Amino acid sequence: MGVEPVPDAPAAVLTLARGRTVERALAVADYHAGIEAGLRYERGVELDSAADERRERLLDLLDRTAADRVVVLGDLAHRIGDPGGVESEELAAVVDAVTDRVPLTLVPGNHDAGLAERFGDRIEVVDGAGVRYGDVALLHGHQWPDPDLLAADVLCVGHEHPTVRLTDDVGGGRVERAWLRGPLSRAPFDDHGDVPAWNDPELVVFPAFNDRSGGTWINVDGQGFLCPFLPEGLPTADAYLLDGTRLGDFRSV
Numbered sequence: 001m002g003v004e005p006v007p008d009a010p011a012a013v014l015t016l017a018r019g020r021t022v023e024r025a026l027a028v029a030d031y032h033a034g035i036e037a038g039l040r041y042e043r044g045v046e047l048d049s050a051a052d053e054r055r056e057r058l059l060d061l062l063d064r065t066a067a068d069r070v071v072v073l074g075d076l077a078h079r080i081g082d083p084g085g086v087e088s089e090e091l092a093a094v095v096d097a098v099t100d101r102v103p104l105t106l107v108p109g110n111h112d113a114g115l116a117e118r119f120g121d122r123i124e125v126v127d128g129a130g131v132r133y134g135d136v137a138l139l140h141g142h143q144w145p146d147p148d149l150l151a152a153d154v155l156c157v158g159h160e161h162p163t164v165r166l167t168d169d170v171g172g173g174r175v176e177r178a179w180l181r182g183p184l185s186r187a188p189f190d191d192h193g194d195v196p197a198w199n200d201p202e203l204v205v206f207p208a209f210n211d212r213s214g215g216t217w218i219n220v221d222g223q224g225f226l227c228p229f230l231p232e233g234l235p236t237a238d239a240y241l242l243d244g245t246r247l248g249d250f251r252s253v
Contacts, residue, residue: 009242016071073157137155163207163214182235
């Protein structure tokens with residue numbers, strides 16, 4: 001389906017038809033550069049910066065996959081609004097590091113205001129309603145997609161930061177990042193407006209690249225989803241851990 005998760009990583013390789021060229025793109029979602037400064041400002045939480053480690057993880061994945069391009073499915077930045085200080089420094093460093101090797105495409109998210117103006121001469125910033133490259137459509141997920149995206153075979157989104165809470169027989173528990181994959185339902189889109197082209201796409205919800213950004217506990221009752229067409233748009237979907245373990249339908253994990 002043009003989306004191959006990278007084993008043991010919150011990333012996938014996409015096959016993108018860009019005009020007459022077919023590219024292999026390394027895709028990640030929710031990088032949240034400068035999150036430590038944001039958490040200190042927003043919540044009074046003090047954490048050492050992991051900026052260098054985040055950047056090296058991304059570059060290692062680029063080397064590992066030999067991709068032609070990096071795609072960020074939104075929220076490259078963390079703080080909403082014009083980032084400054086150490087967040088700005090981390091953004092500049094990761095943009096420099098990636099674009100020294102391959103082109104970088106940003107599908108802007110709700111945290112990415114101002115990035116097109118700052119980096120638009122160095123990176124490709126597409127419309128916030130998403131973009132389709134052949135059979136693969138890309139969207140951050142904080143807003144409804146351009147209807148053209150629904151003609152793709154697969155729609156990739158971020159924004160949700162899906163995680164699962166796992167417990168054992170003695171009451172121990174842990175939270176792990178997860179993928180969500182399943183057939184997208186047309187119902188919420190019909191309710192929202194016209195759907196000129198519908199291709200029964202698969203929806204792939206990416207885990208957050210940043211392991212400090214929290215997430216939606218998709219298997220815990222009462223947890224609200226962030227994406228406007230979820231969970232209604234996924235009447236059934238499987239959850240997968242980063243190592244590829246299939247957990248089954250996310251509602252029954």
